[in-house]
Structure formats: C-alpha cells, structure tokens
Amino acid sequence: MTHDTKHDDKVIDHATGTAKVGHEWDGIEELDTPLPRWWLWTFYASILFALVYVVLYPAIPMLHSASTGMLGWTSRGVLADDMAREKAEHQAVRAAIAATPIEALAGNPALQRAAIEGGHAAFKVNCVQCHGAGAAGAKGYPNLNDDDWLWGGDLTTIQQTLINGIRQPGNDATRSSQMPSFVRDGILTGRQVQDVVSFVRVLSKQDPANAASARGAVLFAGNCAVCHGAGGEGNRSVGAPKLSDKIWLYGGDRAALTETVTNAHGGVMPAWGGRLDPVTIKMLSVYVHSLGGGEAAPVAVPATAAAPAAGAAQ
Amino acid sequence: MNALDPNMPAPLYAKRTAVFPKKIDGPFRRFKWLVMALCLAVYWGTPWIRWDRGPNAPGQAVLVDLAHRRFYMFAIEIWPQEFYFVAGMLIMAGIGLFLVTSAVGRAWCGYACPQTVWTDLYQHVDRLIDGDRNAQLRLNAAPWTPAKLARRLFKWSVYLGIAFVTGGAWIFYFADAPTLQRAFWTGTAAPVAYASTGILTFTTFWLGGFMREQVCIYMCPWPRIQTAMLDENSLTVTYKHWRGEPRGSLKEAKGAETPLGDCIDCKQCVAVCPTGIDIREGPQIGCITCALCVDACDKAMASVGRARGLIDYCTLIDAEREIKGEPARPVRKVLLRPRLIAYFAVWGGIGLALLFMLGARERLTLSVARERNPEFVQLSGGAVRNAFTLALRNMEDRPRTLRIAAEGLQGALLYTDDMAPGAARAAIDVAVPADSTAKVRLYAVVPAASARPQDFALTATPLDKEGHTPRRETHFAAPKTEHDDHEEEHD
Numbered sequence: 119m120t121h122d123t124k125h126d127d128k129v130i131d132h133a134t135g136t137a138k139v140g141h142e143w144d145g146i147e148e149l150d151t152p153l154p155r156w157w158l159w160t161f162y163a164s165i166l167f168a169l170v171y172v173v174l175y176p177a178i179p180m181l182h183s184a185s186t187g188m189l190g191w192t193s194r195g196v197l198a199d200d201m202a203r204e205k206a207e208h209q210a211v212r213a214a215i216a217a218t219p220i221e222a223l224a225g226n227p228a229l230q231r232a233a234i235e236g237g238h239a240a241f242k243v244n245c246v247q248c249h250g251a252g253a254a255g256a257k258g259y260p261n262l263n264d265d266d267w268l269w270g271g272d273l274t275t276i277q278q279t280l281i282n283g284i285r286q287p288g289n290d291a292t293r294s295s296q297m298p299s300f301v302r303d304g305i306l307t308g309r310q311v312q313d314v315v316s317f318v319r320v321l322s323k324q325d326p327a328n329a330a331s332a333r334g335a336v337l338f339a340g341n342c343a344v345c346h347g348a349g350g351e352g353n354r355s356v357g358a359p360k361l362s363d364k365i366w367l368y369g370g371d372r373a374a375l376t377e378t379v380t381n382a383h384g385g386v387m388p389a390w391g392g393r394l395d396p397v398t399i400k401m402l403s404v405y406v407h408s409l410g411g412g413e414a415a416p417v418a419v420p421a422t423a424a425a426p427a428a429g430a431a432q
Numbered sequence: 433m434n435a436l437d438p439n440m441p442a443p444l445y446a447k448r449t450a451v452f453p454k455k456i457d458g459p460f461r462r463f464k465w466l467v468m469a470l471c472l473a474v475y476w477g478t479p480w481i482r483w484d485r486g487p488n489a490p491g492q493a494v495l496v497d498l499a500h501r502r503f504y505m506f507a508i509e510i511w512p513q514e515f516y517f518v519a520g521m522l523i524m525a526g527i528g529l530f531l532v533t534s535a536v537g538r539a540w541c542g543y544a545c546p547q548t549v550w551t552d553l554y555q556h557v558d559r560l561i562d563g564d565r566n567a568q569l570r571l572n573a574a575p576w577t578p579a580k581l582a583r584r585l586f587k588w589s590v591y592l593g594i595a596f597v598t599g600g601a602w603i604f605y606f607a608d609a610p611t612l613q614r615a616f617w618t619g620t621a622a623p624v625a626y627a628s629t630g631i632l633t634f635t636t637f638w639l640g641g642f643m644r645e646q647v648c649i650y651m652c653p654w655p656r657i658q659t660a661m662l663d664e665n666s667l668t669v670t671y672k673h674w675r676g677e678p679r680g681s682l683k684e685a686k687g688a689e690t691p692l693g694d695c696i697d698c699k700q701c702v703a704v705c706p707t708g709i710d711i712r713e714g715p716q717i718g719c720i721t722c723a724l725c726v727d728a729c730d731k732a733m734a735s736v737g738r739a740r741g742l743i744d745y746c747t748l749i750d751a752e753r754e755i756k757g758e759p760a761r762p763v764r765k766v767l768l769r770p771r772l773i774a775y776f777a778v779w780g781g782i783g784l785a786l787l788f789m790l791g792a793r794e795r796l797t798l799s800v801a802r803e804r805n806p807e808f809v810q811l812s813g814g815a816v817r818n819a820f821t822l823a824l825r826n827m828e829d830r831p832r833t834l835r836i837a838a839e840g841l842q843g844a845l846l847y848t849d850d851m852a853p854g855a856a857r858a859a860i861d862v863a864v865p866a867d868s869t870a871k872v873r874l875y876a877v878v879p880a881a882s883a884r885p886q887d888f889a890l891t892a893t894p895l896d897k898e899g900h901t902p903r904r905e906t907h908f909a910a911p912k913t914e915h916d917d918h919e920e921e922h923d
Contacts, residue, residue, distance in 0.1 A: 224850075227850065230850075234849070250805070250806075251805055252803070252804075252805030252806045253806075254805065254806035254809070261806070261809065261810075263806060263809040263817075263819075264809045264810060264811055264812065264817075265811050265812055265813075265853065266811075266812040360812065363812030363813065363814075364810055364811070364812055364813070364814050365810060365811075365812050408849045408873075410809060410817060410819060410849070410853065410875050411809075411811075411853065412852075412853070413853075414852055414854070
C-alpha cells in the first residue's frame with residue numbers, strides 16, 4: 119500500500135499501474151480495470167444490432183402473438199418459400215411426367231428414372247405405414263415386390279388401384295369384393311371348413327391329397343371356385359387371390375386358412391385420388407411397377423381396367 | 433507506471449517495430465531469388481498447362497474438379513474413392529518437412545514458405561518504391577505530407593495488385609482456367625470464385641503487406657513444432673561467437689588492450705534481416721534461417737580482409753568442435769545419420785507404395801450392395817428373387833459394355849428395373865459411358881429347386897475383352913427349407 123501513488127485524486131496500484139475503485143475488504147482492494155476497447159466496441163455494436171433487429175424482425179412477445187417486424191420475416195414463411203422453391207424446381211419434370219401417358223414413360227429413360235425417384239419419395243411418406251419401407255408388406259398388406267397381384271400389376275391397373283383404393287367406402291370406382299364368412303354366415307360347418315382347407319393345401323402343393331381333401335374338392339367347386347377358379351387360379355376382376363401359388367396374404371398354414379374361411383378378410387386401402395395430385399400418383403404407380411414384379415400391359419383390355427379416366431375424375 | 437519499472441515483468445503485448453531490411457547480394461540471396469522465382473512460377477503457371485485427355489475429360493494438366501469429384505494431375509486421374517493418393521501425398525509432404533528440418537533446419541521457413549516468399553516479394557516492392565533501408569526509415573519517421581500519402585497509396589495499390597493476382601490465381605486450380613478467366617471478367621463466374629479471390633486477396637494483402645514477420649513469430653505454429661524437431665545435428669544459422677567476440681569496430685580494436693574478435697559490430701546482419709532480429713543473440717524463434725545475414729557478414733568480412741563464415745550454417749555439435757579448435761565434420765557425415773535415413777526411408781517407402789498402387793490400380797470396378805429390405809422376395813411359382821444395386825465404375829476415357837453374370841448361382845436369371853421380368857436371362861449387358869459410373873438395379877431370380885441361402889459372385893466382363901474382369905462375392909438370401917436345417921445339424 120505504501121508504494122501506491124496518488125494521481126488526480128485516484129489511487130494508482132503499484133503492481134498493475136491501474137487505478138483503484140476505493141473499496142477495501144480486509145486489505146483486499148478492487149482495481150478499476152478498464153474494459154478492453156475491443157470488448158467495449160463489440161458491446162456497443164451488439165446493442166446497435168439488437169435495436170435494428172428488434173425493428174426489422176419479430177422480437178417482442180405479446181399476449182397472443184409477437185411484434186411482426188418491418189421485414190415481415192417469419193420462420194414459417196421461410197419454410198413456405200423453401201417448399202415453393204423446391205416445387206418450382208420440380209415443376210418442369212412434373213409437367214413432363216403429367217404430359218406423358220403412363221405406358222409411354224418407359225420410352226424416356228431419364229423421365230422414367232425421375233418418376234421412379236419421385237414415386238420412391240412419395241412412397242416413403244404415404245405408403246410405408248402399411249406396405250413397409252421396402253414395400254415387402256406384412257400379413258394382410260400385400261408385398262409389392264413379388265409377381266403376385268390381387269387386382270393386376272400393369273401400370274394402368276396399379277394407377278387405378280391407387281386412385282380409387284380398395285374397398286374404400288364412399289368411392290363408386292373403388293375395387294370392391296367381399297368373401298363370405300363361411301362359418302359365421304352359416305354356409306359351411308366347422309368340419310366342412312377343415313375339408314376345404316385340406317383341399318386348398320393340396321392345391322398349393324403343401325400337402326398330399328387325402329380323403330378330407332377329396333371331400334373338400336366338392337365343397338370348393340360349389341362354394342369357392344366361382345371366385346377363386348376351379349384350379350384355385352384366382353380372379354383379378356374380383357381381387358380373388360390365386361390359391362395355387364406360394365404367396366399368402368394372411369398365411370397358408372392350416373390355422374390361418376381356417377381363420378380366413380371361417381371369418382373372411384377384406385383389406386381396405388384408401389383411395390389416394392383425393393389426397394395426392396395425379397402426377398404423384400403416376401410416379402407412385404411407376405415406382406411400384408419398378409419394384410421387380412411389374413407386368414406388361416395386357417393386350418386385350420380386361421374388365422377391371424374399364425374406366426380409369428372416370429376414376430381419375432372423381 | 434510499471435512499463436518503466438525494470439523490476440516488473442515485461443508487458444504481454446509488445447508493440448511491433450517495423451522492419452526495413454537492407455538490400456543484399458550474395459550466394460544465399462541468389463538462391464532465395466531462385467526458389468522464389470520457382471515457387472511463384474509454379475503457383476501462377478501450373479493451372480495454365482494443358483494436357484490432352486481426349487474428348488471426355490478436361491484438358492487442364494492440374495485440376496481439382498470438385499463439381500464432378502475428379503482430381504487431375506497430368507497423367508493421373510483420381511476418383512473420390514482413390515483419395516488415399518492425396519492423403520499419401522500429404523503424409524509424404526509432412527514427413528518431407530521432418531526430413532528437411534532435421535537435415536537443414538528451418539529451410540522451409542527461410543526459402544519456400546508462402547509467407548516468406550510473398551513477404552520477400554513485398555519487401556522488394558518497398559525497396560523499389562521507397563528506396564533502400566535508410567530511405568524507408570526516413571520516410572517512415574517523416575510526418576504525413578501529401579507527398580508521403582501519395583507514395584503510400586501508390587505502394588499499397590501495388591500491394592493490392594500483387595494480392596489480387598495471387599488470390600485470383602488460386603481459383604484456376606478448380607475450373608478450366610481460360611474459361612474461368614473469361615467468365616471472371618465478364619461477371620459470370622460462380623460466386624464462390626469471386627469470394628475466394630476476395631478472401632485470398634485480402635489475406636495476401638494483409639499478411640504479406642503488413643503482418644509479415646509477425647505471422648512467423650506470433651501466428652504460425654510451425655516454428656514451435658520445428659524447434660522440437662531440430663537436434664544437435666541440424667544446420668542452423670549460427671553466429672560463431674567464439675570467433676566474433678568480444679566485438680568492436682576497427683577503431684575500437686586499435687585502442688583495445690586485449691585483441692578483439694572478428695565481429696566489427698557493423699550491424700549489417702541486423703540490417704538485412706527480414707524478421708528484424710540480431711542473430712548474434714543466438715538461435716531464436718524469429719530466425720527463419722534465410723541466411724541473408726550470412727551474405728551480409730561475408731561481405732563485411734571481405735571488406736576488412738577477414739575470412740568468411742563468421743555467421744554461417746552450422747550444427748550444434750560442430751559449434752562445440754570449433755570452440756574446442758577441432759575442424760567441423762564433413763557434410764556427408766552430418767547428413768548420413770540414422771534419423772535422416774529413417775525419415776528418408778519412410779518418405780521414400782510411402783512414395784514407392786503410392787507409385788506401385790498407381791500402377792496396379794484397376795480402372796474398371798464393380799461394387800455390389802445387396803437389398804436388405806426385403807432380403808428376398810418369394811415369387812408365386814416358388815422361385816426366389818434377390819435385388820442388388822451395382823455400381824459399375826468405368827474410369828477410362830472410352831465407353832465400355834459389360835456383361836453381368838452370376839457365378840455359382842444355379843439356374844439364376846437376371847434382369848434390371850429397366851427390363852420386363854419376362855426378359856430375364858442368364859447374363860445381361862450394361863453399357864457404361866466413358867469416365868462415369870453406371871448404377872444398375874439388378875434382380876436375380878433363382879428357381880425353386882436351387883433357391884436356398886448361398887454365396888455366389890457377380891462378374892462384369894468387358895465385351896472388348898481387354899483388361900481384367902471385376903468380380904464381387906456376395907450372398908443370395910432365401911427362405912430356409914427343412915432340407916437346409918437338416919444339413920446344418922450335420923455340420
């Protein structure tokens with residue numbers, strides 16, 4: 119303390135050369151160290167920035183909203199702009215896809231590739247909940263990768279299914295059919311169902327023929343063949359599955375088949391025509407068709423694909 | 433205040449004393465000229481060298497094509513997955529620096545470092561515009577008259593011009609130089625080209641024109657790292673105090689009672705130093721070992737008829753030998769020591785390995801990614817299908833057609849997502865354009881009889897029958913049959 123010097127009423131600390139504030143606690147004194155200039159100027163600049171910011175941008179919270187700011191900037195607006203820009207970027211490709219008939223897309227590999235990618239993106243948002251990320255489906259939800267189609271696997275048929283859905287209530291053009299609940303509706307007895315199941319397992323080459331299957335064959339011809347065909351080959355016009363193949367939507371073991379014949383199934387797929395725009399549906403159709411099981415367009419127009427245009431207009 | 437108090441520690445901040453190095457000529461200065469000319473010529477000239485690679489690749493000898501992810505260096509073309517070549521070259525550059533530093537000390541700092549080269553260039557500009565050291569000192573101390581201001585503004589515009597040419601040259605490594613130059617002047621170049629030029633112009637102007645030796649002394653970590661790599665066998669610029677001290681001018685030497693050393697205290701070594709240090713204070717972080725003081729001292733020694741080399745490159749061991757009166761060791765003995773040989777062996781080994789890999793690398797490759805969601809698809813007839821994504825990289829400057837086939841997968845039929853499943857066959861041809869990658873979604877269908885989990889290989893045979901056939905081991909997934917389970921029990 120004795121080394122301290124006085125200068126203009128300020129006590130200067132000997133060790134640092136800095137003025138003291140004058141506070142003292144048990145010999146410990148406080149230095150009046152000035153703030154570094156760079157810090158001070160940064161601080162002033164920050165205040166200035168904050169003032170400008172408050173005027174230009176939303177900043178002051180109020181009861182129900184916040185001040186809007188002179189620039190009218192909002193984070194929602196930025197998102198909307200981003201989405202609009204994204205949409206504008208895709209506009210040319212989407213217009214080209216819209217102008218090209220779905221069967222003609224394969225003739226333009228670049229456009230088809232764009233449609234497949236666009237369909238993949240839309241699939242991830244809208245379809246994976248039921249059909250799975252790899253489109254492999256699950257019990258009750260068809261696998262879209264395989265070569266077995268309930269209603270048909272060519273491009274226009276897939277598109278028609280997408281637009282109008284399957285068993286979508288309130289849609290006249292939707293794909294509709296209902297298998298009877300053979301036991302619940304009192305058409306067959308439990309024993310008869312077992313015989314039918316035995317025959318179906320013979321049809322699909324899972325079991326060898328036996329007495330039960332022979333009894334079942336008669337019942338099958340009377341009750342099932344009208345939709346599923348005499349040899350279990352299925353009927354796409356009513357979405358009746360092929361029973362002679364290796365693919366089962368609800369399972370091909372005895373218990374699953376018994377359950378299906380007893381209570382019947384009738385899966386529902388929403389009609390996407392009212393939810394997605396026509397280009398997205400077209401891209402989705404091309405994507406699903408590209409998954410490995412897509413079929414060529416049938417030469418003769420089948421009854422199921424009779425009115426796709428009418429369906430699109432709903 | 434404490435700044436005046438000799439008992440107090442020095443303040444942490446030292447105000448810069450401007451350095452005005454004097455012009456000097458001598459063998460080391462000429463060597464420095466040569467290195468500078470070489471460095472600048474390489475930097476400015478390289479992007480303008482043309483190299484014919486045919487119609488499908490750029491015609492610039494050295495090009496980092498970030499947009500297309502290609503790196504061209506004369507006859508070498510590097511794809512992103514071959515980036516280890518660049519990594520190897522960077523490792524070689526690092527070990528090369530270790531080697532050079534262990535052998536000849538801070539030679540990098542003294543001659544080849546961009547900061548040194550451009551500081552040197554700017555100091556020549558100073559001398560050209562303001563005159564030599566004394567004129568510069570006078571002008572610096574002079575009050576700000578319009579004449580001084582005009583002179584300064586002129587000098588700074590020359591600084592800026594050099595900085596712009598320096599910053600602007602950088603962008604030509606990343607795009608076709610003649611095209612980019614035209615685009616640059618017509619305002620149609622990419623914004624990043626202008627931004628890079630702007631930033632590098634500013635850094636060159638600031639670091640070369642004003643920061644200069646402060647970069648070496650305060651900002652650069654390399655002197656600290658190098659200090660750790662120097663040893664008693666490394667060459668450093670050394671003032672031979674055992675010969676020079678006690679120093680004194682010729683006049684003082686006449687009146688001295690005991691004979692003085694060789695140093696005539698002419699301070700020429702300080703005057704020419706580009707970092708403004710006094711080498712006679714011993715080795716120090718500010719010394720970039722450019723050896724200009726060696727030239728200055730040799731000149732002074734010659735003028736008073738004394739032997740050259742009062743300041744000279746010298747190792748610590750040789751310094752001790754000389755103090756004891758023994759002769760310095762021959763250079764060969766200094767250089768051929770285990771540490772240098774080890775560095776050289778590692779450096780050369782990596783270089784040879786890179787060259788070998790460069791010669792042995794394939795310009796046609798195949799990668800296979802198995803689809804895992806779903807792993808396999810059961811087809812209605814009992815057959816099982818797997819999907820694969822193939823990347824066929826044709827790194828040559830010609831289109832090639834490859835025949836994709838499944839090796840060791842009985843009865844497999846292949847098709848791609850561009851084909852109808854009905855067109856599946858045992859082998860399919862894929863055309864890959866020159867210098868590009870073809871991505872193929874491949875489906876392999878295996879009939880029920882042989883549909884079980886098994887390993888197999890996909891091959892891509894070039895139809896031109898030249899070069900090797902890329903082959904990839906992969907797996908075919910299928911539902912396990914009872915037969916497979918039975919087999920496993922016996923395994």
